[in-house]
Amino acid sequence: MSIKDKLSEAYAPVVPSFIAQILKVATDPTIISFAGGLPNPMSFPVEDFKVSLNRIVDEYGPALFQYGNTAGLKAFREYLADKHSKETGIPFTYENVLIVTGSQQALDLIPRIFINKGDTIIVERPSYLGAFQAFDQYQPSYLTVDLNEDGLDLEQLEQVLSTSNAKFMYLIPSFQNPTGLTYSDENRVKVREILSRYDVFLVEDDPYGDLRYEGKKPENIGLGHLKNSCVLGTFSKVATPGARVGYVISEDKEFIHYLTMAKEASDLHSNILVQAMLLDYLKNNDQPAHVQKITELYKTQAHAMMDAMDEFFPDGVTFTHPQGGMFIWVTLPEGVSSIKLIDRALARKVMFVPGDPFYLGEHDTNKMRMNFTNADIPTIREGIKRLGEAIREEMAACGLE
Amino acid sequence: MSIKDKLSEAYAPVVPSFIAQILKVATDPTIISFAGGLPNPMSFPVEDFKVSLNRIVDEYGPALFQYGNTAGLKAFREYLADKHSKETGIPFTYENVLIVTGSQQALDLIPRIFINKGDTIIVERPSYLGAFQAFDQYQPSYLTVDLNEDGLDLEQLEQVLSTSNAKFMYLIPSFQNPTGLTYSDENRVKVREILSRYDVFLVEDDPYGDLRYEGKKPENIGLGHLKNSCVLGTFSKVATPGARVGYVISEDKEFIHYLTMAKEASDLHSNILVQAMLLDYLKNNDQPAHVQKITELYKTQAHAMMDAMDEFFPDGVTFTHPQGGMFIWVTLPEGVSSIKLIDRALARKVMFVPGDPFYLGEHDTNKMRMNFTNADIPTIREGIKRLGEAIREEMAACGLE
Numbered sequence: 001m002s003i004k005d006k007l008s009e010a011y012a013p014v015v016p017s018f019i020a021q022i023l024k025v026a027t028d029p030t031i032i033s034f035a036g037g038l039p040n041p042m043s044f045p046v047e048d049f050k051v052s053l054n055r056i057v058d059e060y061g062p063a064l065f066q067y068g069n070t071a072g073l074k075a076f077r078e079y080l081a082d083k084h085s086k087e088t089g090i091p092f093t094y095e096n097v098l099i100v101t102g103s104q105q106a107l108d109l110i111p112r113i114f115i116n117k118g119d120t121i122i123v124e125r126p127s128y129l130g131a132f133q134a135f136d137q138y139q140p141s142y143l144t145v146d147l148n149e150d151g152l153d154l155e156q157l158e159q160v161l162s163t164s165n166a167k168f169m170y171l172i173p174s175f176q177n178p179t180g181l182t183y184s185d186e187n188r189v190k191v192r193e194i195l196s197r198y199d200v201f202l203v204e205d206d207p208y209g210d211l212r213y214e215g216k217k218p219e220n221i222g223l224g225h226l227k228n229s230c231v232l233g234t235f236s237k238v239a240t241p242g243a244r245v246g247y248v249i250s251e252d253k254e255f256i257h258y259l260t261m262a263k264e265a266s267d268l269h270s271n272i273l274v275q276a277m278l279l280d281y282l283k284n285n286d287q288p289a290h291v292q293k294i295t296e297l298y299k300t301q302a303h304a305m306m307d308a309m310d311e312f313f314p315d316g317v318t319f320t321h322p323q324g325g326m327f328i329w330v331t332l333p334e335g336v337s338s339i340k341l342i343d344r345a346l347a348r349k350v351m352f353v354p355g356d357p358f359y360l361g362e363h364d365t366n367k368m369r370m371n372f373t374n375a376d377i378p379t380i381r382e383g384i385k386r387l388g389e390a391i392r393e394e395m396a397a398c399g400l401e
Numbered sequence: 402m403s404i405k406d407k408l409s410e411a412y413a414p415v416v417p418s419f420i421a422q423i424l425k426v427a428t429d430p431t432i433i434s435f436a437g438g439l440p441n442p443m444s445f446p447v448e449d450f451k452v453s454l455n456r457i458v459d460e461y462g463p464a465l466f467q468y469g470n471t472a473g474l475k476a477f478r479e480y481l482a483d484k485h486s487k488e489t490g491i492p493f494t495y496e497n498v499l500i501v502t503g504s505q506q507a508l509d510l511i512p513r514i515f516i517n518k519g520d521t522i523i524v525e526r527p528s529y530l531g532a533f534q535a536f537d538q539y540q541p542s543y544l545t546v547d548l549n550e551d552g553l554d555l556e557q558l559e560q561v562l563s564t565s566n567a568k569f570m571y572l573i574p575s576f577q578n579p580t581g582l583t584y585s586d587e588n589r590v591k592v593r594e595i596l597s598r599y600d601v602f603l604v605e606d607d608p609y610g611d612l613r614y615e616g617k618k619p620e621n622i623g624l625g626h627l628k629n630s631c632v633l634g635t636f637s638k639v640a641t642p643g644a645r646v647g648y649v650i651s652e653d654k655e656f657i658h659y660l661t662m663a664k665e666a667s668d669l670h671s672n673i674l675v676q677a678m679l680l681d682y683l684k685n686n687d688q689p690a691h692v693q694k695i696t697e698l699y700k701t702q703a704h705a706m707m708d709a710m711d712e713f714f715p716d717g718v719t720f721t722h723p724q725g726g727m728f729i730w731v732t733l734p735e736g737v738s739s740i741k742l743i744d745r746a747l748a749r750k751v752m753f754v755p756g757d758p759f760y761l762g763e764h765d766t767n768k769m770r771m772n773f774t775n776a777d778i779p780t781i782r783e784g785i786k787r788l789g790e791a792i793r794e795e796m797a798a799c800g801l802e
Contacts, residue, residue: 003655006568006602008539011514014662020471041463049466050458057451062442065450065641070421101502101668108667112538113412133666137513138409167407201407240466242673254404261415265534266509267502271672272643 032383052280072099088224103246107134126358151187175208175325178369202229212324213299243274312388337364344390433784453681473500489625504647508535527759552588576609576726579770603630613725614700644675713789738765745791
């Protein structure tokens with residue numbers, strides 16, 4: 001009998017992820033890909049990591065290669081607790097922090113401890129497809145709240161909270177994936193006030209928060225204000241994604257405790273070597289200066305892409321103007337499907353992620369996610385030019401000129 | 402409201418793992434602990450790893466720190482496919498291999514793709530408690546087959562297979578955890594023959610297979626013979642557990658495909674740095690010679706523990722005589738509970754793992770798991786002497802002299 005006949009209810013309907021398929025196409029070196037969400041490899045401090053690796057092998061010795069604590073390297077958890085204590089004024093300790101194998105692992109563990117089949121999760125509309133992939137495994141129901149230019153639609157938020165018994169809410173308030181949008185300070189305050197009146201746990205994903213090109217970093221909605229919340233942090237965007245080091249921090253130690261038990265059952269603990277490497281790197285280098293270098297690079301790339309879109313995209317196509325992060329969200333004219341654009345784009349050797357997988361059950365959306373961090377400026381211009389032609393052609397096919 | 406009130410059905414009943422609690426006690430440096438399953442840190446090739454780390458940073462450059470493939474580093478998967486091709490004669494390719502964050506992650510992913518609440522998993526009696534921890538999350542039913550000196554009880558095996566519709570069967574045929582027992586060649590052939598007549602997937606966990614002090618390594622039951630099977634391998638016992646590098650290999654590429662999708666939803670991929678480090682280490686060092694050094698060390702320690710048990714344990718206490726691995730399984734006289742022995746052992750500053758957590762719903766068993774790999778010989782003798790006194794005292798309390 002085939003494996004297919006044995007699959008669990010949760011896995012039987014699963015098909016290879018859309019993004020996995022697109023990324024596969026995008027590995028063709030002759031294609032200009034804006035599809036991935038890859039940091040620019042120029043931003044990896046390779047030589048500094050090498051110095052740290054040598055130093056930690058000498059410093060820790062065999063302990064670096066032995067089994068470790070499920071929650072992660074204590075000194076690293078202390079470092080992270082301290083960082084967030086400074087930001088929030090809350091006296092966090094290492095017991096508020098769990099190290100995970102990239103934020104993706106947190107997205108897998110959180111529904112595991114909360115969700116029975118059919119339980120409700122509230123998400124932004126649109127939201128991160130990798131979160132759907134993780135959550136879907138636990139067969140939840142979803143409710144969505146529209147994401148606008150300045151943040152969540154507050155009326156909808158109040159409505160879904162008052163009419164559901166949601167277990168948790170998943171938000172990406174800064175440089176959101178896929179839209180690049182950031183909640184305004186005012187919107188954050190109002191979202192916080194509404195959440196404080198309901199018994200729902202807030203999961204605030206913040207992978208891009210430090211990649212801010214302009215303006216001031218806003219406060220978290222939850223951490224520092226709502227005990228019933230956590231922040232997911234990661235070093236994938238500001239140091240190295242290949243190391244797969246992320247973390248969960250929450251004022252609620254009981255939450256961290258249960259999440260740690262789920263982590264223990266999942267993989268005992270994350271790799272220690274890279275935790276020690278990152279900690280050593282962070283302590284011995286000017287990380288804020290490094291992040292500033294990355295953001296300057298990305299700012300130039302983002303602006304090059306926006307300028308090229310202004311120049312090459314036909315009238316009627318609009319896009320977000322992010323102040324940080326890695327993505328621009330493009331809106332095609334009403335009725336033009338980005339899924340149908342794929343073949344025309346591929347014919348011109350250029351690729352993007354169509355909007356559909358960021359929505360739940362919506363098809364032929366007129367949205368596209370564009371990543372600008374992993375291509376140089378001439379390539380960005382050339383790719384956007386080609387994509388403009390593809391869009392023009394698709395619009396013509398739809399009877400739009 | 403407390404987190405407790407929100408927990409999923411699968412997590413509401415979970416209590417901190419027995420082993421986590423015991424290991425916590427065992428970190429007290431004044432206690433002689435035979436409780437863990439830690440390799441001897443003397444066995445970690447620290448300097449060789451350092452050489453490899455420097456070499457791979459130079460060789461791979463930034464690619465070492467970028468996102469990678471979910472299934473793992475291709476060259477590493479090819480290396481592992483090749484190793485098992487040589488052992489089995491089956492022409493495996495990298496597509497037969499998935500890299501995981503230690504074997505524990507495989508124990509989490511496999512039930513995820515197979516098990517609906519209530520579906521049956523067949524396990525040895527007793528079996529590895531970390532596997533129960535992982536499997537329990539998916540709320541399966543269990544059926545057990547007794548493990549005897551020469552392997553599985555064949556009559557029971559035929560009986561549970563013929564009367565259940567089990568999704569998979571989990572076995573640790575070499576130097577089993579907790580018993581240290583190894584299935585005989587004859588038992589393996591018979592188990593294979595029985596399994597070939599049923600539609601059940603075989604998960605063969607082999608973390609200790611290379612740690613053989615004497616005799617010849619037996620063939621796998623499944624891999625190389627039954628398509629409907631996989632082997633879980635790990636570098637935790639022969640190189641470094643802290644790196645958390647394990648793998649799953651199966652002739653059934655469809656199985657690997659589904660497992661890879663579950664892995665993607667779990668953590669995108671495992672850390673690349675340590676995969677590259679291990680591959681470089683394996684290619685540039687005499688790994689069989691290194692493993693032989695480890696097994697010589699462990700053999701001495703195992704024999705020291707068995708000799709001390711002969712000398713210090715009271716009559717009526719028996720134990721297994723493993724030819725490899727990391728554990729000895731002790732049987733106290735009928736009616737003497739190893740759980741009740743804990744306080745007496747702790748009073749003498751010595752610790753072990755009682756048998757109960759290796760059984761499903763059996764309490765006050767007269768079994769104990771003893772690890773011998775992480776203590777030097779004088780410490781082993783002293784610890785066994787103290788434990789002998791504790792056992793004598795408990796036996797007296799039970800009216801046995």
